[in-house]
Structures are given as structure tokens and as C-alpha cells.
Amino acid sequence: MKIVGLTGGIGSGKTTVAEMFLALEIPIYIADVEAKALMNRSKVIRRKLIQLFGRKAYSKQGLNKAFIASKIFEDKSLLEAMNAIVHPKVGQHFKRWLKKQNAPYVIKEVAIIYEIGAEKEYDVIILVTADKTERITRILSREGMTKSKALAIIKNQLPDEDKMQKADFVINNEDLVETNRQVLKIHRELLNA
Template sequence: MIIVGLTGGIGSGKTTVANMFEELQIPVYIADNEAKLLMNRSKVIRRKLIALFGDEAYILKELNKPFIASKIFSNKAYLEKMNAIVHPKVASHFKRWFKKQTSPYIIKEAAIIFEQNKDSQYDYIITVIANKEERINRVLKRDNTSRKKIEAILKNQLSDKEKIKRSDFVIINNNLEETKNQVLKLHKKLLRLHN
């Protein structure tokens, strides 16, 4: 079974593209969603995050996302330490999930494949891109955040140019119909590659 990584910067539309693959009956694993679930469910992760960030890390046993976000975006060391706690758990969860799949290929959506030098874990990598203004507007609509915070996140992420260089496929996600066509073409290509 082929493991296809799906990545892209904030607001590029990774989840939209992932949903399109799901509509084609392809199993999709969204690493960020699983990480959030594990951060709330796992007692081990909770204990370690409280040790790292203090008691404010959780409110009524739920992850205090705004507090954590403010910590990790102003301090890269915090982000790295948090990733070192959460990512191994997500990786073993993914392995268990993967063993249950039976389709020709699966999609694993992860925002920081290249930033973490995890390219070798995938057979192919798709990068989703969109123009910067479009991305900022999407995130402003989606999240309760400011333009300044989004631009800070964009600065922290690898550039599209760099991601494209290291990817096998690129999906340009500025127009939904065109994106759907690109996903369909790529789906057929991946099925051929599997055979």
C-alpha cells in the first residue's frame, strides 16, 4: 500500500483536498486532528505538557489551545519540546491505523513533513499551495485570529517554493472546481502507480 503525504502551509486548503480524496473512498489520516485528540485523551501527554507549560496548559481536563498557541508561536524551543512529546504518540497511532487499511493508497495529512525531515516516511508527497492573500483570508474566516498572527505563522513555515522542490506532486488550490479536477487526475495516477 502506498503512503502519500499531504502537506502545505497554513490556509493552503490541505483539509479541503483531504476531503476530496475521502470522497474518492481513499482513507485519510489527519495528523493534527489525531494530535489534538491524543493531547486531550492521553494521561501521559497531559502530564508531560503540564510539566512543560504549567497548570494553565489544561482547563477542566481540556487542552487550553489559546494558551499553548501563545507559548509555541513566541518560542520555538517550546514548539520543539511539545512536538517531541506529541509526535511519537501520533506516529504509533498512525501505524496502528495504517495496518487496518485495505485501499491501494492512503493519504496522511501533516503540516510539517519537510520541517521535521519526515519525507522518507512517504512514498509520494503532495503539496497544496494557494496564493498568500487567499490563504490569509481563509484563516481569518476560519480561526479567531489576527492577520499579524497568521503572518507570524507563515514566516515560521517553509516557503511554498521550498516545499514544491521537495514534493512529487503539487495541487494549486485557488479554485474549488480546478482543485477537484487536479485531485481526480492525481487519484488516477496514484492508482496506476500502485498497479
């Protein structure tokens, strides 16, 4: 079974593209969702994140996402340290999930494939892109997001131009009809490969 990486900067529309593949009955693993769940569920991750960020990393409700976000986007070394704690656990969870799938290929949506040097984990990588202005507009529609936070996140991610040179497929996600056409074309190619 092929493992297809689906990546792209924040606000590029990875989730929209993932939903289009899901409509084609392709199993989708969204690493960010699973990472957040594991950060709340795993006692080992919880202990290590408290060591890294302090007690404010968690509240009575669970992971203090706003606090952690404010720290990691000001300090890239904290982001890298957090990724080193969380990503191996997400990888283990993905392997267990993968064993349960029965499809010609699966998609693992990961925002930072290239940033963490994980290209070798995938048979194929699809990059989702969108105009920076459009991305910022999409990001600002999220709860608690400001333009400065959005720009800080974008700055911490590898530029699309760099990722485009490495990706097997690039989907420009600005018009949904055209995006869906691109998804169908890639889907057919993956089935026939």
C-alpha cells in the same frame, strides 16, 4: 499499500483536498485532529505538556489551545519541544490506524512534513499551495484568529517555494473545479503507479 503525505501551509486548503480524496474512497488520516485528540486523552502527553508549559496548558475543558498557541508561536524552541512530545505518539496511532485500512493507498494529512524532517515516512508527497493573500483570508475566518497570529504561523512554516522543490505533486488550491481536476489526475497516477 502506499502512504501518501498531504501537506501545505496553514490556509492552503489541505482539508478541502483531503475531502476530495475521501470522496474517491481513499482513507484519510488527519494528523492535526488526531494530535489534538491525543493531547486531551493521553495522560503521558498531558503530564509532559504541563511540565513544558505549566498548569495553564490544560483547563477543566481539556487542552488550552489558545494558551499553547500563544506560547509556541512566540518561541520556536517550545514548538519543537511540543512536537517532540506529540509527534511520536501520533506516529504510533497512525501505524495502528494503517493496519485497519484496505485501499491502494492512504493519505496522511500533516501540515509540517518537511519542517520535522519526516519526508522518508511517505512513498509520495502532495503539496497544497495557495496565494498568501488567499491563505490569510482563509485563516482569518477561523475563530480567534488575528492577522498577526496568522502571519506568525506562516513565518514558522517552511516557504512553499522550498517545499515545491521536494514534493512529488503540487496542487494549487485557488479554484475548486481546477483543484478537483488536479486531485483526479493525481489519483489516477497513484492507482497506476
